[in-house]
Amino acid sequence: MSNQIETDGAYIRYEFSEFAGNLEPVKYEMPVPQGNEVLLKVDYCGVCHSDVHVHDGYYGLGNGKKLNLGDRGIRLPVTLGHEVVGTIVAVGEDAIDASVGEQRLIYPWIGCGECSVCQRGEENLCGKPASLGIFKPGGYSEYITVPHPRYLVDLGDLNPANASLLACSGLTTFSAIKKIQPLHQEEYVIVIGCGGLGQLAIRTLRSDGISNIVGVDVSEDKREIARKAGAKVVLDPRSLDATDTLTREADGNCMAVLDFVGNEQTVEFGLKVLKKGGKLVVIGLHGGELRYPIPFLVTKAVTIIGSYTGTLAEMKELVTFANQHDLLDIPVEIRALERAESAVEDLSNGKVSGRIILKN
Ligand SMILES: [Zn+2]
Ligand SMILES: [Zn+2]
Incomplete structure (x- = not known):
């Protein structure tokens, strides 16, 4: 039996050759997988907000400072796309x-595989990252090469289009939630930022049996979405007495904050409402600087945790979890792969309410 499906010898990647430049279709010769490599036809690829950052070429660090991604080892040209479901062709x-x-979901947060961090199973934190869609060509493409079959996860009964979101949005959310557990039934979780990830976090928490959830967002629409997703209380953080209201509503029992925005105001807000021993997990990358009185860190004994994507083991656990719970019934827009550029543009301009998934 052949281990190859016949392809016509060439395929297209949508790539940019300078930061913030156009996403151009570029023709490549069809690769022949070597050793442990696997070649997949891309079926679906989610368009993630971090694609916008990678495309821009920087993250804001506050006070006009930038973290330049070109200096962090991202080599041009870049083919974005790290939320990929594909079908093995060779x-x-x-x-x-x-x-x-x-048909498989691809784990994109690939490391060197050899360092202590990778050996511990935290390839997503490897110092020599080979992440697909950032350091290696991703899913804004007709085909994608994965270095080893261990990065491919069976979807079970999941809808493959929506399941693509599990590789980043879903995984990021799931890993952040794991960092605040275990929680006591009476304790509250505050979800700051109720867009795609926040909404998914609320659904995941609810599926996990946690019902004391507060959704915080400046947008009334998103607060409504948070309520529908299962938040017990929703709140506008700009209202004058927001922290007092929150402390009162949660009966002084804010044990964990999941900050999906990650700017100076949200982090400050999160630290203010946490009770003693509470945990602040920052997932959002809006940028800014953290200033906090050090004595409070000690006397309140709070834990500040940064959370970046998740491990391969967590993604496998998440796929199982998603097969058992109704996580992925969220608004998505399927867009043709050829329109990848418009997708990044719309996301960058805040014109997207659900999630865009590219279909090849
Ligand atoms: Zn992402
Ligand atoms: Zn490594």
Whole structure:
């Protein structure tokens, strides 16, 4: 039996060759997977907000300072896209665990595989990242190469389009929630930023049996979405007495804050409402600087945790969890892969209410 599906010898990637430049279709010769490599046809690829940052080439650090991604080892041209579901079309001679025709979710947060961090299973935190869609070509493409079958996860019964979101949005949310557990039934979780990730966090928390959830957002529409997703209380953080209201509503029991915005105001707000021993998990990358009185860090014994994507083990656990709970029933817009540029543009301009998923 052949381990290859016939392709016409070339394929298209939508890539940019300078930061903030156009996403141009570029023709590549079809690769032949070697060793453990697996070649997949991209079926669906989610368009994530971090694609906008990578495309821009920087993250804001506050006070006009920028973290320049070009200095962080991102080489041009870049083919974005790290939320990919694809179908295996060819496998290398050593990739015995992968078979042509299987549809799989790809774990994109690949590391060097050799350092202590990778050995511990935290490839997403490796100092020599090889993440797909950032450091290696991603899913804004007709085909994608994955270095080893271990990064491919069976979707079970999940809808493959929506399941693409599990590789980043879903995983990021799931990993952040794992960092605040265990929680006592009476304790509250504050979700700051009720857009895509915040909404998914609320649904995940609810599915996990946690009902004391407060959704915080400046947008009334998003507060409404948070309420529908299962938040017990919703709040506009700009209202004058927001912190007092929150402390009162939660009966002084704010044990955890998930900050999906990550700017100076939200972090300050989160630290203010946490009770002693509470945990602030920052996931958002809006930027800014953290200033906090050090004695409070000690006397309140709060934990400040940064959370970046998640591990391969967590993604597998999440896929199982999503098969058991109704997580992915969220508004999505399916857009043709050729329109990748418009998707990044719309997301950058805040014109997207649900999630855009590119379809090849
Ligand atoms: Zn992402
Ligand atoms: Zn490593």
